[in-house]
Amino acid sequence: xxxPDLYRLLDDLSLNHGQGDLRATTRQCFxxxxxxxxxxxxxxxxxxxxxxxxxxxxxxVSRNVMTTPAPFVSSDYEYAREYSKCFGELFRPxxxxxxxxxxxxxxxxxxxxxAKEVEHxxxxxKMLYDNGRGIxxxxxxxxxxxxxxxxxxxxxxxxxxxxNSLDIYTNDIGVVVITNDAGELEGFNVMVGGGMGRxxxxxxxxxxxADHMGFVPKDDIWEVMKAILAAQRDHGNRDVRxxxxxxxxxxxxxxxKFTKLVESYCGIEIQPWRAMADWKYNDWMGWWEQGDxxxxxxxxxxxxxxxxxxxxxxxSALRVLVDKYNLHSIxxxxxxxxxxxxxxxxxxxxxxxxxxxxxxxxxxxxxNARLAMACPALPLCGLAQxxxxxxxxxxxxxxxxxxxxxxxDDEEILMRMTGCPNGCAxxxxxxxxxxxxxxxxxxxxxxxxxxxxxxxxxxxxxxDTDKLEETMEPILAMFIxxxxxxxxxxxFCHRLGADAISAYTQSYTLGSVKx
Numbered sequence: 001x002x003x004p005d006l007y008r009l010l011d012d013l014s015l016n017h018g019q020g021d022l023r024a025t026t027r028q029c030f031x032x033x034x035x036x037x038x039x040x041x042x043x044x045x046x047x048x049x050x051x052x053x054x055x056x057x058x059x060x061v062s063r064n065v066m067t068t069p070a071p072f073v074s075s076d077y078e079y080a081r082e083y084s085k086c087f088g089e090l091f092r093p094x095x096x097x098x099x100x101x102x103x104x105x106x107x108x109x110x111x112x113x114x115a116k117e118v119e120h121x122x123x124x125x126k127m128l129y130d131n132g133r134g135i136x137x138x139x140x141x142x143x144x145x146x147x148x149x150x151x152x153x154x155x156x157x158x159x160x161x162x163x164n165s166l167d168i169y170t171n172d173i174g175v176v177v178i179t180n181d182a183g184e185l186e187g188f189n190v191m192v193g194g195g196m197g198r199x200x201x202x203x204x205x206x207x208x209x210a211d212h213m214g215f216v217p218k219d220d221i222w223e224v225m226k227a228i229l230a231a232q233r234d235h236g237n238r239d240v241r242x243x244x245x246x247x248x249x250x251x252x253x254x255x256x257k258f259t260k261l262v263e264s265y266c267g268i269e270i271q272p273w274r275a276m277a278d279w280k281y282n283d284w285m286g287w288w289e290q291g292d293x294x295x296x297x298x299x300x301x302x303x304x305x306x307x308x309x310x311x312x313x314x315x316s317a318l319r320v321l322v323d324k325y326n327l328h329s330i331x332x333x334x335x336x337x338x339x340x341x342x343x344x345x346x347x348x349x350x351x352x353x354x355x356x357x358x359x360x361x362x363x364x365x366x367x368n369a370r371l372a373m374a375c376p377a378l379p380l381c382g383l384a385q386x387x388x389x390x391x392x393x394x395x396x397x398x399x400x401x402x403x404x405x406x407x408x409d410d411e412e413i414l415m416r417m418t419g420c421p422n423g424c425a426x427x428x429x430x431x432x433x434x435x436x437x438x439x440x441x442x443x444x445x446x447x448x449x450x451x452x453x454x455x456x457x458x459x460x461x462x463x464d465t466d467k468l469e470e471t472m473e474p475i476l477a478m479f480i481x482x483x484x485x486x487x488x489x490x491x492f493c494h495r496l497g498a499d500a501i502s503a504y505t506q507s508y509t510l511g512s513v514k515x
Contacts, residue, residue: 002329003113004322006052011319013043021315024304026373026425027155028066028166028331029057033380044102051110055098060149062091062229066157066166069332070284071340073291075183076160083175083188084158085114087225089123091154095141126222133265135223135230144226144233151236152244154229155195162277165284166333167426167452169209170194172246173228178215178274187217189274192228192258193250196423199242200437207428207455208247211255213262214270227266235261279451281414283334283370286362287347295342297350300365303374303389304335310358317357321350335373367412369396373426377419377436384419386436386465392417395434395468402469406476407515413489414450417442428455431490432472440465446475446501447494456490459498474505477513 002010010030014022019034035043044054056064067084070077099105128143130136137146157171161178168174174191194210216224232246250258259270285298301314308315321327321339325346330338342350351361362370375381377388395417403411416430421443427433429452433445442463448456463471475493478501483492493501 001113002331003051004326004328006047006050006113007322007329008319009046009050011315011322013046017043021305021307023376024301024306024331024335024337026304026333026335026375027064028069028333029064030331031376033376041102048099048103049109051108051113053112055093056088058153059093060152060154061093061145062088062154062156064088066155066171066333068159068163068165069330069338070163070165070282070288071290071296071330071338073294075185076177076179079177079179079185080158080160082118083177083221084156085118086121086123087156087158087175089115089118089121090127090222090225091144091156091229093142093145093149127226129223131223131267133227133267134234135226135265144229146233148238150229150233151238152241152246154232154246161189162280164279164281164452167429168194169453170196170426170429171210172232173225174210175221175225176276178276185218187215187274188221189276190214190216190221190224190228190270193247193255195245195247196426196428197245198421198423198428200421200443202242205242207423208251209429209453209455210247211250212273213255213259214272215274216268216270220266220268223266224262224268224270227262227268230265231258231261279453281451283336284332284338285336285365285370290340290342293344294340295344295347296338296340297342297347298332298336298338298362299354299359300362300370301336302369303372303392305389306337312359313357314359317354317359320353320357324353325350334370366396366400368400368415369393371412371414372396372416374417375419375424381419383422384436386419386439386441388417388419388425388436391465398468399472402472402476406473406480406513408476408480411489414448414452430456431488431493432456434463437461444471446490446498448490449494450488450490454494456493457498459493459501470510473510474508475501477508478504480513480515 014032017035017039018032023031025031065084065088067080136143155171156173157166157168158175159168171194176189178186180186190213191210192213196207198205198207236249237243285300288296290296306315327339332338374388374392377384414431416425416427417434418425418427419436421435427435430448434442437443443458444460444463445456446459479492
C-alpha cells in the first residue's frame with residue numbers, strides 16, 4: 001500500500017536520484033533503478049523516514065508479505081490485509097544494523113505505516129513468547145532467525161478463498177483466511193513449500209507448487225507460523241545454497257512428515273484443510289465497486305515499467321492523479337497499480353487525465369498483455385542470460401498475430417517470460433512461459449494452470465527467438481483439433497503432456513490447420 005505522500009516521494013526520488021522511471025514488481029513493490037552509490041543513503045533514509053521501508057527486499061529473511069490487492073470492504077478481505085501486516089511485523093529483523101548503516105543509528109522519524117495499524121495485536125509479545133520447544137533462541141539479537149538467519153529467502157502470501165491473484169502456491173507459506181457465515185474469523189488454511197527458483201541443467205533444483213498443510217485456528221496461527229519458520233531455520237539445507245529454500249525440505253520430508261516436524265515445534269496439532277471456494281484468477285484491472293460506496297481502479301502497466309515515452313506518459317499521469325485526487329494506491333502482484341477509495345464523482349476526471357496522457361483504457365489492452373509478466377532482465381540484472389521485459393511486448397504481438405492467423409483471436413493465454421531460470425516473474429506457473437537459456441534463446445514451458453495452482457513442465461530447450469511462430473503453431477494446431485469443450489490452453493497442455501505434443505509437432509505441416 002502506498003499513501004499519496006509515499007508515492008510522491010518515490011516519484012521524486014526516481015527523478016532526482018534514479019533513471020527517471022519506477023518498476024512495479026511481481027511482489028507488490030517498486031524498484032528504483034539507476035541510483036548512484038553515493039545517493040543510496042539519501043534514498044533509503046528518505047523512504048524509511050516517511051514510514052515505509054526497504055527491509056526485506058533481499059536477504060535470508062522473510063521478504064515483503066504479499067496479499068490480494070483488491071481493496072474490497074468485506075470482512076474476509078480486511079482480515080487478509082490485516083494479517084499480512086501482522087506476519088510482516090512478526091518476522092521483521094530485530095538487528096539494529098540497518099539503522100546503523102542507513103540512519104546513522106537513529107530510529108526512523110515515522111514508524112512503518114502498517115506497524116501502527118496492527119499494534120493492537122501486541123506482535124512483539126507474540127514474537128518473543130517462548131513455548132520451550134525450540135522456536136525461540138535465547139539471548140539472541142534475532143530470537144527467531146538466530147545468528148545465521150535462514151538458509152535462504154522466505155516468502156509469505158495471504159489471501160481469501162477463491163482469490164488467487166497473488167500466485168499463492170509460489171510462497172514458502174501461503175495463508176488463506178477462513179471466516180464463518182457471519183464473516184467472523186475462524187482461522188486459516190495454511191500451505192507450505194512453494195517456490196520458483198531453479199538452475200538450468202541441474203535436476204536437483206526445480207520449481208514447486210505449495211502443498212496443503214491444513215487448517216489452523218486464529219489463536220494458534222502465531223505459533224504455527226513461527227514453528228514453520230523455525231523448522232526451515234534448523235532443518236533447511238545450509239550446505240548447498242541452490243537447495244536451501246524450504247520447498248526442498250518439504251519435498252524431501254513429504255508433507256506429512258513436515259507437518260509433524262512443525263507440530264513438534266509448536267505443540268499444536270494441525271487440523272484438516274477446510275473446504276473452500278474454487279480458485280479463480282483476476283488482475284483487478286479497470287473499475288470496481290469497493291463495497292462502501294467508493295470505487296477502485298486498476299491501471300495496467302506493461303511489465304511494471306512506469307515511464308514517460310513519447311506520447312505515452314504513464315509516469316506523469318500517475319503523479320497528476322495522486323496530486324489532484326490525493327489517491328492511495330496498492331501495487332498488484334501482476335506489476336500494475338490499483339487506486340482505492342475513489343469518489344464516484346471523480347471517475348470521469350480520472351479517465352480524462354489518463355486519456356490526456358496517452359493511456360489506453362483497459363478495454364483496449366490486449367487480454368494477453370494483461371495476463372503477461374516479464375522480469376527486468378537485461379540490462380538491469382546481472383543474472384540475466386537474455387532479454388525479457390524489453391522483448392516481451394513483441395512476443396505478445398507476435399502471438400496475437402499467430403492466434404489471429406489461426407482463427408483463435410478470442411483465446412487468452414497466460415504467458416510469462418524471464419531472462420534466466422531464477423523465476424522472478426513466476427514463469428513456471430504460466431500456461432506458456434519463455435525462460436532465457438542463452439543469447440536470443442529460451443526454454444519453452446507448457447501446462448501451467450490458468451488459475452495458477454500447478455507448475456508447468458519443460459517442453460523445449462533453446463528456442464531461437466526468431467522461431468517463435470514455427471514453435472507455437474503446431475502446438476496451437478493440436479489445441480484446435482484435440483481440445484475439450486471450454487478447455488483452457490494450459491489445461492490442454494497439462495492433459496496431453498510433453499510427449500504427445502512433441503509427437504504431433506514433428507509430423508505437423510506449417511499452415512495446415514486453422515480453427
